[in-house]
Amino acid sequence: MPIKWVMKMIYNNVKARMADIISGKGSSLYYYWDINNNKWYVNSGNLKGLNLESQEYNPLEVLLKTGQLTDKNSKLVYERYYNRILKGIKEGVLDDRLSVTIRIPTGKKYDRIYIFAAYFHKDEEGKIDEIAGTGREFTDTEVMDNDILSQFTTDMNPRCYTERLGRMMDANPYDNFAFIQFDVECFKMINDKYGTSVGDEILLYIKEMLAIFCNNDMAWIRLTADVFMIVMKYKDRQEVECFVDTLNTNLSNYGDIEYKLVFGINYVRPENRIKQLRKLGDGAAIARQSIKGNAVKNVSVYNEEMRDVIENRKDLDWQLKKALENEEFVLYLQPKYEITTKKIIGAEALARWNHPIKGITTPNEFIPILEENGLIVNLDKFIWNEACRTIKRWMSEGKKVYPISVNVSRVYLNDKKIVEYMKNIVKEYDIPIKYLELEITETADTKETTDVIKAFKESGFTMLMDDFGSGYSSLNMLKTTPFDVLKIDRHFLNEFMESERGKKIINHTISMSRDIGLKMVAEGVENEEQANFLKECGCLVAQGYYYSKPMSLEQFERMKEEQ
Ligand code: C2E
Ligand code: CA
Ligand code: CA
Numbered sequence: 001m002p003i004k005w006v007m008k009m010i011y012n013n014v015k016a017r018m019a020d021i022i023s024g025k026g027s028s029l030y031y032y033w034d035i036n037n038n039k040w041y042v043n044s045g046n047l048k049g050l051n052l053e054s055q056e057y058n059p060l061e062v063l064l065k066t067g068q069l070t071d072k073n074s075k076l077v078y079e080r081y082y083n084r085i086l087k088g089i090k091e092g093v094l095d096d097r098l099s100v101t102i103r104i105p106t107g108k109k110y111d112r113i114y115i116f117a118a119y120f121h122k123d124e125e126g127k128i129d130e131i132a133g134t135g136r137e138f139t140d141t142e143v144m145d146n147d148i149l150s151q152f153t154t155d156m157n158p159r160c161y162t163e164r165l166g167r168m169m170d171a172n173p174y175d176n177f178a179f180i181q182f183d184v185e186c187f188k189m190i191n192d193k194y195g196t197s198v199g200d201e202i203l204l205y206i207k208e209m210l211a212i213f214c215n216n217d218m219a220w221i222r223l224t225a226d227v228f229m230i231v232m233k234y235k236d237r238q239e240v241e242c243f244v245d246t247l248n249t250n251l252s253n254y255g256d257i258e259y260k261l262v263f264g265i266n267y268v269r270p271e272n273r274i275k276q277l278r279k280l281g282d283g284a285a286i287a288r289q290s291i292k293g294n295a296v297k298n299v300s301v302y303n304e305e306m307r308d309v310i311e312n313r314k315d316l317d318w319q320l321k322k323a324l325e326n327e328e329f330v331l332y333l334q335p336k337y338e339i340t341t342k343k344i345i346g347a348e349a350l351a352r353w354n355h356p357i358k359g360i361t362t363p364n365e366f367i368p369i370l371e372e373n374g375l376i377v378n379l380d381k382f383i384w385n386e387a388c389r390t391i392k393r394w395m396s397e398g399k400k401v402y403p404i405s406v407n408v409s410r411v412y413l414n415d416k417k418i419v420e421y422m423k424n425i426v427k428e429y430d431i432p433i434k435y436l437e438l439e440i441t442e443t444a445d446t447k448e449t450t451d452v453i454k455a456f457k458e459s460g461f462t463m464l465m466d467d468f469g470s471g472y473s474s475l476n477m478l479k480t481t482p483f484d485v486l487k488i489d490r491h492f493l494n495e496f497m498e499s500e501r502g503k504k505i506i507n508h509t510i511s512m513s514r515d516i517g518l519k520m521v522a523e524g525v526e527n528e529e530q531a532n533f534l535k536e537c538g539c540l541v542a543q544g545y546y547y548s549k550p551m552s553l554e555q556f557e558r559m560k561e562e563q
Contacts, residue, residue, distance in 0.1 A: 028134055028135065028136040029042070029059060029133075029134065029135035029136060030042070030132075030133070030134055030135075031058075031059050031060075031131075031132070031133045031134075031135075032130070032131070032132050032133075033058065033130065033131040033132075033133070034129075034130060035089055035128060035129050035130060035131065036129055040058050040059075042059045059133075059135070060078075060081075060082045060085070060116075060133075061082070063078060064078065064079060064082060069102070069104075070104070071103070071104045071105060072201070072255055073103070073201055073204060073205050073208070073254075074102040074103060074104055076205060076254065076255060077100060077102060077205065077208045077209060077212070078100065078102055078116075080209065080212065080250055081098065081100040081116065081212055084098060084212060084213075085098060085118055085131065088120065088128060089128050089131075092122075092126055092127055092128065096119065096120050096122075097117060097118065097119045097120065098117070098118045098120075098212065099115065099116065099117035099118070099211075099212075100115070100116050100117075100208065100211060100212050101113055101114065101115045101116075101138075101208070101211065102114045102115075102116065102208075103204075103208075110140075110143045110144065111143070112137065112138075112143070113137070113138040113142070113143055114135060114136070114137050114138070115135065115136060115138065116133065116134070116135040117133060117134050117135070118131050118132075118133045119131065119132045119133070158221070158223075161219065161221045162277055162278070164219050165219055165231055165277050166277065168217075168219060168231070168233075169273065169277075172233055173270065174270050175233045175234075175270065176233065176234050176235070176267065176268065176269050176270065177231055177232065177233055177234070177268045177273075177280075178231070178232050178233075178234050178237075178240045178265055178266070178267055178268070179229065179231050179265070179266040179268060179280050179281050179283060179284040180229065180230045180231070180232070180240070180243075180244060180263060180264070180265050180266075180284060181223070181227060181228065181229045181230075181263070181264045181281065181284035181285050181287075181288050182227075182228055182247070182261050182262060182263040182264070182288065183226045183227040183228070183261070183262055183288065184202070184206075184226045184259050184260070184261060184262075185259065185260040185261070185262050185292070185293075185298075186259070186260075187199065187225065187226040187259075190202065190257070190259060194257065198257070201254065202254045202257070202259070203222070203225070203226060205251075205254050206228065206251050207222060207228075209247075209250060209251050210228065210230070210247075210251075213243075213246060213247060213250065213251075214230060214232075217232065217233055218230050218231065218232040219231045219232075223281075227285075229281055229284065234267075237267065240265060240267070241299075244263050244265065244299055247261070247263075248261055248263070248298070248299075260298060261298065262288055262291060262292065262298050262300075263288060263298060263299040263300070264283075264284045264285060264286065264287030264288025264289070264290070264291075264299075264300050264301075264302060265284060265287060265299065265300070265301050265302065266280055266281075266283030266284040266287060266301075266302040267301065267302075268280050268283075283302040283307075284302060286302055286306045286307055286310050287300040287301055287302035287306060288300065289310060290306050290309065290310065292372075293372065313369070316366075316369060317369060317373060320353075320366055320369060320370060320373075320375065321375065323353060323355075323366075324375060324378050324379065324382075327382075328353060328354050328355070328356070329351055329352065329353055329354070329379060329382055329383070330351075330352050330353075330354050330360075330552065330553075331349055331350075331351070331352075331383055331386040331387065331390070331553055332349070332350045332351070332352045332550040332551060332552060332553075333347040333348070333349060333350070333404070333550065333551060333552075333553060333556040334347060334348050334350055334543055334548065334549065334550035334551070335347050335543070335547065335548055335556065335559070336348065336405075336521060336541055336542070336543045337541065337542055337543070337547045338540060338541060339531055339534060339535045339539070339540055339541065339542050340535065340540070342547070343563060344402065344559070344560060344563060345402065345541065346402045346403045346404065346405065346437075346541075347402055347403075347404050347405070347556065348404070348405045348406075348407075348439065348543060348550075349383050349384075349386070349387045349404050349405065349406045349407070350363065350407075350550045351363055351367075351379055351382075351383050351407075352550075353365070353366050367409075371409060371411050374411070376409045376411050376412070377409070377411070377412050377418075380406070380407065380408065380409055381421070383406055383407070384406050384422065384425060384436070385425060387404040387406050387436060388425050388426065388428075388429040388431055388436060389429060390404065390553060391404060391429070391431045391435045391436070392429045392430065392431050395431065399560075400560065401435060402435075402560070403434060403435045403436070403437050403462070404435065404436065404437065405437035405438065405439050405462075405464055406436065406437070406438060406439065407439050407466070408438050408439065408440050410440065410441060410449065413440065413448075413449045413452050413453075414446065414448035414449055414452065415448075415452070416451070416452055416455055418452065419452060419455045419456055419459060422436075422438075422456070422459075422461070423459050433459070433460040433461060434460075434462065436461065437461070437462040437463075437464055437485075438456060438461050438462070438463055438464065439464045439466040439487065440453060440463065440464070440465065440466060441465075441466040441467045442465055442466070442467060442468060442470070442477050450480050450481050453481050453482065453483075454481070454482060457482045457484075462484050462485065463482065463483045463484050463485070464483065464484065464485040464486070464487055464521070465477065465478075465481075465483040465485070465486050465487065466487050466489075467487065467489040467523075468486040468487055468488055468489055468492070469488055469489045469491075469492030469493075469496075469509070470489040470491060470492055478516070478518075483518065484518065484519060485518060485519045485520065485521055486513050486518050486519070486520050486521070487520075487521045487522075487523050487543075488506070488509070488510075488520065488521070488522045488523055488539070489523060489524070490523045490524020490525075490544070491524070492506075493506065493522055493523070493524055493525070493530065494524065494526075497529075497530060497533065503533065506533075506537065507537045510534075510537045510538055510539050511537070511538065514538060519540075519541070520538075520539040520540070520541065521539075521541040521542065521543060522534045522539050522541070522542045522543070522544070523542075523543050523544060524543075524544045524545075525542040525543065525544030525545075525546045525547065526544055526545050526546050527546055528546065530544075530546070531546060
């Protein structure tokens, strides 16, 4: 039976019960809303536990205002359901009905479930003039059925879903379909921060909101924990963009908790349809993954090139895992010089990947990926160990020992275990702690990272703030976090050296840092002019191509011997 008819039937049914409604009888809740005259008719209904007795108020409002919806999730879902009705009245809605099920956890095996539905009647101009609504509590059997059913409809069995999609597409052979996927960015972090039960609540909430926002012509499914897909028919792309926008504004916060949703869209025209629907969904997934971690964009449209990029990326991911296992990484050192004497006084440890085919590869090709897949900690530990081993060897060979600074990625900097690890290796290699210095990039500083940095400092490590001047939080971090040395970022140096004004800023930055007892290292010094300028400003140490590039350990040791 066409949906319109069903809706009409229910609408008529509600109207036929007007007598009941007005007299307040009947076992279900019925309400009738005359928009033009703003009049309400509602029967008391038999909503156990909801006590909807009032005849005077809009029952939808009563539920919200009296705080009878105690469960946070239900409240939010219901609130947005109600707002959508109001918005529909104001702007006219696309569909003729809206329904929502609200679960109220009982702490027992089954939740208590209420279903509310609103049916819209429109005048000739298409404006809503009447709303007929129903509401009732699920019976025990229905609750149980729903529990079983929900495994098919919400966490729907992918095969059922694919079959449904197939039917949908067969029935509309000449239509465009948009495959939309979205996920919650950094969902793991939400679980870590608020606990997995809140994470679960958020996912349940998203599911319930999808039930509100998707009409019957849209098929949706939860694919994995936090990945959802919706397939919809569309006439023009704007329609899809609007829909995505609606989802984005309505689903991206749960109460006070805000999170980012990342959308990928694959627009499929009838001539591009293929038999394997999965591939069409994959397109949406690829588009979504292509903007992972992108600070500005959260909607991406699939195109063919994206597939190559993702394939390459996956390949690289795998290669890097192998590279770690096979110990294909090597330690490079870039010397640090005392500007006045041009003598080496230390070095920074930099990682290189000795690729079996490509040879020595620089960090910008692998660090971002390792940071994203979490393996960076393994590489860093390897480099720290190499640095400690080198220092130990210099000591036991009776050679001159220089401090080596190692990079500490901010990815794992919220966990104090790393401090213990670092203390342990220094102890194991039996080297004085002053020889292992730590470089940490300035970052949006959270309490956790500040605490970890403090713990490092209290354990006796020399702390260097890396890339100083490259980000917005430099000054703030100076205030809150105990660093010993600032490393002036090479872009900061290069750009600011170009104008007199910029030079003044560098000059003052250096004297301010000296004032608060910090030492300075200038990074990326590429010419004599820069070196002289830094010397005049009172910066004593420099690192950069002007002096020497990063080099292998053997080369470094040869150079060290010669000086
Ligand atoms: P960074 O810590 O700021 O390291 C300095 C980078 O500047 C190095 O690039 C170095 O080769 C480059 N550099 C030094 N002097 C000059 C110069 O005069 N001109 C120019 N144009 N560049 C100069 P590299 O080795 O490619 O490393 C890039 C970044 O990768 C590093 O930036 C660091 O953030 C990261 N990285 C390198 N090794 C490791 C590691 O073992 N662990 C972690 N977590 N990150 C690492
Ligand atoms: Ca560094
Ligand atoms: Ca740096």
